[in-house]
Amino acid sequence: MALTKAAAPPAAGSQKWRMDVIGWAFLIPGLISFAMFKYYPIILGVFVSFFKVNIVKLPGEFIGLGNYIKAFGDNFFFNAVKNNVEFFLICLIINFWTPIFLATLINEIRKGKVFMRTMYYIPAIAPGIAMMVLWRFIWQPDYGFANYIMKSFGLPEQLWLNDSKLVKWCMQAPGLLMGGGMNMLIYLAALQDIPEEQHESALIDGAGFIRRIRSISLPQIMPIVSTMFVLMIIGAFNIFDSVKVVTDGGPSGATETIIFYAFKQAYTFQDYGYALSLSTTAFLIIFILTFIQMRLNREDTGVPRRSRKSAASSARASGAGTPIHKAGAFSGPASPGGKGGA
Numbered sequence: 001m002a003l004t005k006a007a008a009p010p011a012a013g014s015q016k017w018r019m020d021v022i023g024w025a026f027l028i029p030g031l032i033s034f035a036m037f038k039y040y041p042i043i044l045g046v047f048v049s050f051f052k053v054n055i056v057k058l059p060g061e062f063i064g065l066g067n068y069i070k071a072f073g074d075n076f077f078f079n080a081v082k083n084n085v086e087f088f089l090i091c092l093i094i095n096f097w098t099p100i101f102l103a104t105l106i107n108e109i110r111k112g113k114v115f116m117r118t119m120y121y122i123p124a125i126a127p128g129i130a131m132m133v134l135w136r137f138i139w140q141p142d143y144g145f146a147n148y149i150m151k152s153f154g155l156p157e158q159l160w161l162n163d164s165k166l167v168k169w170c171m172q173a174p175g176l177l178m179g180g181g182m183n184m185l186i187y188l189a190a191l192q193d194i195p196e197e198q199h200e201s202a203l204i205d206g207a208g209f210i211r212r213i214r215s216i217s218l219p220q221i222m223p224i225v226s227t228m229f230v231l232m233i234i235g236a237f238n239i240f241d242s243v244k245v246v247t248d249g250g251p252s253g254a255t256e257t258i259i260f261y262a263f264k265q266a267y268t269f270q271d272y273g274y275a276l277s278l279s280t281t282a283f284l285i286i287f288i289l290t291f292i293q294m295r296l297n298r299e300d301t302g303v304p305r306r307s308r309k310s311a312a313s314s315a316r317a318s319g320a321g322t323p324i325h326k327a328g329a330f331s332g333p334a335s336p337g338g339k340g341g342a
Contacts, residue, residue, distance in 0.1 A: 042283075049276040060273065067277035077278065079253055080261040081285075083168075087257065088236035090168055095175045096232055100225065102180070103187035104213060117188065124181030132245040135174045136161070161247055164254035171242055171255065183228060190221040226297045230290050237286045258282040 047059075049067055054060035071077045106116050123131070138145045139160040147157040160170050194217060202212045218225075240259040243249060249256035249264070256264075258278060266275035 045276045046280050049273055049280050051273045053272040055270075063273075067274045068281065070274060071277055071281060076253065076256070076261060077258070077281075080256050080258045083253075083255060084237050084239070084257050086168055087172065087239055088233065090172045091175070091232055091236050094169075095172060095180065096229070098176055099180045099183035100187050100221075103184045103191055104217060106184075107188055107191040107217075108209070117185065120184055121181040123177040124179065126178070128178060129241065129245060131174060131178050132242055135170075136246050139170050162251050164251055167247060167251065167254055171246055186224060186228065187221060190224045191217055194220050223297075226293070230293050233289050233293065234286055237282055237289075258285075 050062060050064055051060045052063050052066070102120065106113055106120075109116070141147060141157065141159050141162055144160065146160060150157050158166060161167050198216050199212055202216060207215065237257075238259055239257045240263065243255050243257055243260045244263075247255045249260055259282060262275040262278035262282070265271045265278065
């Protein structure tokens, strides 16, 4: 009886090549779309920023860095940069840390966690423009709800959006509801990924709530915090829709940002080359700040990546692991009761 010969397994090289082809087949349509609708407009905008645009004869007269030199001599541009920086600082104070704090508190409760999470997230799914219009009426000095509350408590009424000192705070306060819910969920998901055993071991060592947050929770969610900080920088220097809907740059340019100023130059004064130079400058500012923040994040690890890999390889070779928690790691100075500090 003739024996049938078993089929040889496919070569590893051909199988890898086939997987690469399948992967690129899925990637190429997305890459083409991204290049057409993202990178091409950016490159074209940078190119046109070197021209004094003439609509009749595009792209117009080449003036080199003339638009950029004009920007650095424009007091309105520096006022817009100042407003962006102030928006960033206000976001850092009232919008950045609050979701972390709320996520930490919700993560600690045992009952009602789903209810609290849902109630805080519901405002985040409301249409952004509709919420901005609603808050514009809330801050209205004559018949707004904010002054009604002030009057009910016997406090002096405020101008709110018409006050150059209060307007930025009024515009960023709704961000706690409009964007804070999503950020809170991101932080809460990161906190829930932390093994419960670490908190239990810390409790055995006598660590209090603050010590556990400082020594366990915050260090392990710092990559998420750093990423959200970078996104906050990008968002603060790209503010446009809230300015357009709520204040239109007022009062007296107190909320006019770089992007809004570029919008005015393009669609009010038809100076498209100058508007694109302002947008490119905003892009460079965001890129530099983001690069600095990412470098600082890398340096905060304290150990170069190559050294960390070498240390991990040595530990595996010797059969020794690095425990996440050691007994007494959260204990403070010895106390009469034998427990560490909170």
